[in-house]
Amino acid sequence: MVRAGTLPLRLLALQYECNVVYGEEIIDRKLLQCVREENPILGTIDFVTKSSSSGSKGEGTTEVRRLVFQTVAREKECVIFQMGTRNPEWAVQAAKVVEHDVAAIDLNMVSMRRRGGGREGRTDGRTD
Numbered sequence: 001m002v003r004a005g006t007l008p009l010r011l012l013a014l015q016y017e018c019n020v021v022y023g024e025e026i027i028d029r030k031l032l033q034c035v036r037e038e039n040p041i042l043g044t045i046d047f048v049t050k051s052s053s054s055g056s057k058g059e060g061t062t063e064v065r066r067l068v069f070q071t072v073a074r075e076k077e078c079v080i081f082q083m084g085t086r087n088p089e090w091a092v093q094a095a096k097v098v099e100h101d102v103a104a105i106d107l108n109m110v111s112m113r114r115r116g117g118g119r120e121g122r123t124d125g126r127t128d
Contacts, residue, residue: 025082028094
């Protein structure tokens with residue numbers, strides 16, 4: 001189910017005694033852009049991307065933060081992190097970002113070729 005792996009739903013599932021909960025699938029390249037931050041106010045561990053955005057009318061730049069994945073210590077032993085990848089090396093690097101905050105990592109590898117072995121299915125621009 002799309003968008004059915006958010007933290008509030010996972011916590012609700014744990015209240016109803018689920019043994020395992022899954023996060024939403026996150027692409028490895030997105031996770032590699034993240035920094036891990038502990039949020040003491042919410043008691044969460046947040047993986048966020050940071051970028052700069054220039055303000056309107058020359059007001060300067062502001063930092064834009066986007067939440068990619070959020071977890072809490074309570075679900076550490078039962079949350080499965082789903083990662084999409086097309087490159088094993090990127091997957092290993094991305095897994096290291098969350099490895100201490102999740103119970104396991106579910107790796108979903110996509111094929112860059114269409115059925116039949118054609119080259120037109122590649123997404124990296126190469127035709128070899």
